[in-house]
Amino acid sequence: MNFVLIFLITIFSLSLFFYGRSKTKSISIEKNIKLNALPKFYGYYLVLWCSIPSLVFLLIWTLFEPAIIKSIIIETAANQGAIFNDKNEANLIYEKIKAIYAGTYFGDIDTILKESALSYAKFINLFTNSKIVLIFGIVIASVIYSLKKIKNNNKARDDVEVILKGLLFASSLIAILTTLGIIFSLLFESIKFFSVINIFDYLFGTNWSPQRAFVSDASAITAAEYDELKDAFGFIPLIAGTSFIAFIAMLVAVPIGLFSGIYMAEYASVKVRRISKPIIEILAGIPTVVYGFFAALTVGPFFRQIGENLGLTVSSESALAAGLIMGIMIIPYVSSLSDDVINSVPQSLRDGSYAVGATKSETIKKVVIPAALPGIIGSVLLAVSRAIGETMIVVMAAGLAANLTINPLESTTTITTQIVMILVGDQEFDSPKTQSAFALGLTLFIATLVLNYIAQRAVKKYREKYD
């Protein structure tokens, strides 16, 4: 249906273009007046007026129609005596009703289902019909308005440009809408979570085991139940595990990345640089799921084998394996950025250092790096934020159980791993367990935001210093 509507609108708009162009031409000849714009702009003007309002309306309608119909149908089903205890059962009944409507349901159909399916069909028809009527109304109204405008010989080019400029502005607003969407979707569920679990119990609790958290009725939790719950949602082991793995990653990425950045900026010939820089950047282009696979199936077992030979017990999901591979993934972030930063240190600083007799490495260590330090720190912070937000490597190679440990050979878990573990598969609606994933997401979002902000400030300050 939507495709037919879009097709009709497109066809109509296109024919309006030719109509508007020839109409204004003939008006100008008949009445012997000078048009305020080239005839084609009158065509464009009609096209924009005909298509934009109706398409925007269609988009909004399509986005919200299913949710509205669903809530109406579930309500009517409930009025007819259908019994469901929670959202899951309601969803199931709704899916059944939809299947009956589509003729793909082969189970028993009782009267409630049958009635609901009939009313579903009724509402679908009602909604479709009113959609068509409304869209035709909008198209006709906007076409009448715009036709009137062009008959009065409006400044069509200016008007078209104003509309297009609005369109451009609207596109750039999508970035803001996305941010708002992220913040609201995270906040919405997090607030529900923090209304059950005290935020301080979450932030300072030392035990994380959400699979133990069963709540029969979230609105009435007894004190004993709360103690149990509070013990299931302690954030400390997750932030510890996340920082620990990120720390191991930085131990790998910072020296290798920094040294390669320095070498490429200061020593490498143009040819070496042109070959090695893209190859190192391949590391950043490989999907993280590939690193995860490599860490889980090759590096983890390899470390365990070495550990066995040395008489150590190494978990096959050790923090070491995950951290090492994550570090390798991050090398190009550190190397490319520090390469850029070092390159923008003014040559005069180096020349001064050479003039007093310093060798190249002394110049780098004592002059270039101190001068570039804010930028380098910025690039390292960006890499850290990349590391704590990284998901697939830790999901596949780090553990699932939240251990508070600083032994790199044991398994630890991270914030991102827990989000995935909680939300994968069947979810219970409105349980603190599901909501806790959003609280974790919010924590992660804030942490990366703060790190990025500081890093960008550092890099910007540094750039301004030498501009």
Place this chain on the structure above:
Amino acid sequence: MTKEERLKKRHSAEKRFRFYGLASIFVALLFVLILVHNIFSKGSSAFKKTAINVEVFFDQELLEIKNGATEDQILEADFYDITIESLLKVFPAQDLDQENQLIDLFTTDAEIEIKRAFLENNNLIGKKINLEITASDDIDQLHKGNYPRDLPEDRRRISDFQLIIYDNLVENKKIIKNFNNYFFKNGDSRDPELAGIGGALVGSFYSIIICLLLAFPVAVLASIYLEEFAPKNKITDFIEININNLAAVPSIVYGLLALQILLATIQLPRSTPLVAGITLALMTLPRIIIPCRASLKAVPPSIREGALAVGASKFQSVFHHVVPLALPGTLSGTIIGLAQALGETAPLILIGMVAFVVDIPSTPIDPSSSLPVQVYLWSESAERGFVEKTSATIMMLLSFLIVMNFLAVYLRQKFEKRWN
């Protein structure tokens, strides 16, 4: 310490420092090599599958259909009996247990393969033909040398009797390797020998196309606005900061956004390329806007001023002159953004693309998987056969990424103008 000694020390420190730099580049390059080698050595065998040459006799009594039967009749006919009959003729089995072990050497789809051969040529009643029936995963892995046969029998998935049959078949040249069309054609399966990336390929394709259709126009329009039209004010600054921040938000957060807004609020269908495409578009948008703006910025102001000077409006100067000149950079930035989106896994897991989907999606609103998610799913499976399948999927994924990146570089080098 004399002057010479000090100088020598300083010079060796210089050499050491230089060596560290070279060594770190070398380590990074070495790692690229190890990774690629590891994946390729594990994965390349998955493009071939092991099959066993079996003589099939289409017995009219067992099949209960005649030559020239219609397609419906063939599809309805029961090929189970002749399948078992033919498979058992491969090697003499003594008892029921041995017969079962013998049948276990073949894929569970052996009957379907025989039926398919009959469908292609339905004049086979009463005739004997040689068919290449796909072997089971265990035999496949054994034949490819991925399975240790010197383990004690109780720790092997293949029994001694099966090994005897296998050796006999190898001796008689009945075991062959042929092109693994299942890997490209089939959807997911619990049996490694039947599992393929067909569904994941189609799912990824739909997702990326939707991502492109949504992200590219919006990103281009937004960058044109910000670079060419936006007044310098607080709103513009705010949008800019926003875009930079969005580009650095961890991808899993976009998964949470999609879960809450697209699935819970708007009620789009779960596990579908449609939702995946929208999620990836939101994620890719800021990553495309940044290079788009850079390429618009690289067009020198003289182009705009020239257009304005001969009486073009601001819009005409931008759309007739600046945008076409910035197009190569814009396109290559878009392709690189799409390549990143193609490899993205975490948000897709959250929107339910980890569901076990056997059917190949025919529209973007059918449940589906995608290439990186398939890698994740198979890497969690215990069967040995999935290791090579996973690696081969990674090879496919990496080759797509390489092609896209080369395309981006080519576009930029071929069409981009240098202005100085």
